[in-house]
Amino acid sequence: MADRSQSPLAAVRSGSSRAWSALSRNRLRVVFLAVILLSATAVASAAMSDDLSTASEETVPEAPATENHTVVTESGRAGTITVYEPDGEVAYYNNTRTKYFDADPVEGDPMTIEYTATDTIHSEGPTCSDPPCALNVIERVDLEDENPEPEVIYKRYDHQETAGEWHDADRINDTHVVVADIVADQVFIVNTETEVVEWLWDAQSDFPVEEAGPYPHDWAHINDVEYIDEGQHEGRIMASLRNQDQVVFLDQEEGLVENWTLGGENEHDVQYEQHNPDYIPESQGGPAIVVADSENGRIQEFQREDGEWNRTWQWEDDQIQWPRDADRLPNGNTLIADSHGNRVMEVNESGDVVWEVPSTLPYEAERLETGAESEGGQSAAELGLESRTADGGDGGGGSSGLFDFDPLGWIGDLIENLLPHRIHNGLLFASPVWMGSSEFAAVGIAILTGLVWIGFETRWKLRDAGVRFRLPVYRRGN
Numbered sequence: 001m002a003d004r005s006q007s008p009l010a011a012v013r014s015g016s017s018r019a020w021s022a023l024s025r026n027r028l029r030v031v032f033l034a035v036i037l038l039s040a041t042a043v044a045s046a047a048m049s050d051d052l053s054t055a056s057e058e059t060v061p062e063a064p065a066t067e068n069h070t071v072v073t074e075s076g077r078a079g080t081i082t083v084y085e086p087d088g089e090v091a092y093y094n095n096t097r098t099k100y101f102d103a104d105p106v107e108g109d110p111m112t113i114e115y116t117a118t119d120t121i122h123s124e125g126p127t128c129s130d131p132p133c134a135l136n137v138i139e140r141v142d143l144e145d146e147n148p149e150p151e152v153i154y155k156r157y158d159h160q161e162t163a164g165e166w167h168d169a170d171r172i173n174d175t176h177v178v179v180a181d182i183v184a185d186q187v188f189i190v191n192t193e194t195e196v197v198e199w200l201w202d203a204q205s206d207f208p209v210e211e212a213g214p215y216p217h218d219w220a221h222i223n224d225v226e227y228i229d230e231g232q233h234e235g236r237i238m239a240s241l242r243n244q245d246q247v248v249f250l251d252q253e254e255g256l257v258e259n260w261t262l263g264g265e266n267e268h269d270v271q272y273e274q275h276n277p278d279y280i281p282e283s284q285g286g287p288a289i290v291v292a293d294s295e296n297g298r299i300q301e302f303q304r305e306d307g308e309w310n311r312t313w314q315w316e317d318d319q320i321q322w323p324r325d326a327d328r329l330p331n332g333n334t335l336i337a338d339s340h341g342n343r344v345m346e347v348n349e350s351g352d353v354v355w356e357v358p359s360t361l362p363y364e365a366e367r368l369e370t371g372a373e374s375e376g377g378q379s380a381a382e383l384g385l386e387s388r389t390a391d392g393g394d395g396g397g398g399s400s401g402l403f404d405f406d407p408l409g410w411i412g413d414l415i416e417n418l419l420p421h422r423i424h425n426g427l428l429f430a431s432p433v434w435m436g437s438s439e440f441a442a443v444g445i446a447i448l449t450g451l452v453w454i455g456f457e458t459r460w461k462l463r464d465a466g467v468r469f470r471l472p473v474y475r476r477g478n
């Protein structure tokens with residue numbers, strides 16, 4: 001029916017404005033759809049072009065040749081332990097356990113390794129179902145056996161799975177090991193033959209539960225222990241409290257050794273949620289500590305001078321992201337597990353990468369014939385190591401030239417620089433290995449575009465139904 005109240009001119013005007021509005025709506029819809037499709041294409045092509053996988057022995061990448069055997073463990077996306085021959089071929093691979101953590105050669109028998117690993121238990125064991133719990137093990141494998149089979153040296157069920165692992169154990173002698181117990185926030189020495197725990201330090205003795213991580217779920221996160229067998233700290237234990245940002249020295253008689261602690265709660269310019277500190281004794285140019293400063297994305301070393309810890313070396317490049325292990329080798333090089341940089345690499349005394357193997361989420365790397373961790377290495381001060389700092393937070397996604405400008409990489413780098421390190425690393429930890437800053441930017445753009453689109457469609461629907469919104473503040477006469 002014709003609208004008799006409208007003049008013919010007004011009718012033509014309103015008809016053409018409706019047609020114009022429909023056209024501009026459709027144009028906007030095409031733009032929204034194109035942005036979402038472009039973002040999806042960028043993500044899909046990253047997923048298809050990255051074939052890095054350690055999920056099976058067949059897919060583990062080979063390494064370049066080097067002088068000795070190398071062990072790489074992973075926990076997270078895949079739980080794996082891989083041993084490389086000096087020629088770079090895979091000598092041993094296992095992914096039976098859910099997660100693998102610190103691995104060390106056995107003293108005097110470098111082709112036998114011991115490591116900590118965790119199984120996520122859903123239906124077996126003491127009432128493990130929902131939420132699941134964990135079985136923590138210390139295992140040993142003789143790599144020279146024809147069919148190397150892990151042997152469980154010591155094990156314990158724990159009632160929680162998240163932050164329920166043992167990330168490190170260090171052998172003291174043939175019968176005793178010291179264990180970093182994340183679940184209980186304790187360090188204990190156990191006789192693995194009698195299974196009697198003979199010494200125990202509880203972090204609550206020296207640190208308030210009101211600070212650091214959430215108590216009781218993941219308070220101190222003690223992720224590393226080292227028994228010191230020579231020098232002024234002989235018989236003491238060095239332990240890493242990740243969530244307190246501190247490395248402490250423990251005396252078996254006296255407890256926490258005052259004034260030797262490296263770092264402080266939230267003193268993130270010293271170190272930020274560190275992993276795998278190694279003690280270098282006086283006989284090798286110490287006392288020094290080489291440590292993966294994980295959330296700051298660098299490896300660093302501190303030297304004990306005049307009663308304090310002074311930074312004497314640091315190493316970082318544009319790719320390094322959440323490193324979790326660094327060992328000083330007898331040749332002066334440093335072996336690094338760069339967890340979100342997806343690589344294990346060795347840097348020489350000038351700071352150049354001289355050996356590198358890809359890995360989806362390495363936790364720890366060991367050169368078997370060079371002693372446990374940094375046992376055979378000299379301090380940075382003794383070696384006169386050159387520090388290396390990154391040029392900028394490129395993160396691999398940006399570009400330098402005008403013509404190869406990569407907008408997604410640029411936005412990704414911007415997001416990476418704006419996000420707190422912990423959030424960014426948490427996102428990387430939870431996502432597939434091919435997700436980097438550019439892919440996060442693409443997903444973010446697609447989600448944002450989708451939300452704006454939904455907003456527009458809702459507005460159009462309401463407007464068509466005659467519903468109008470007005471700002472709560474407006475000019476009179478409007």
Ligand SMILES: O=[N+]([O-])c1ccc(OS(=O)(=O)O)cc1
Nearest residue numbers: 075076099163167223242324
């Ligand atoms: O695999 N996990 O369950 C796991 C890995 C790493 C981790 O954090 S880390 O800082 O101790 O490496 C916590 C849990």
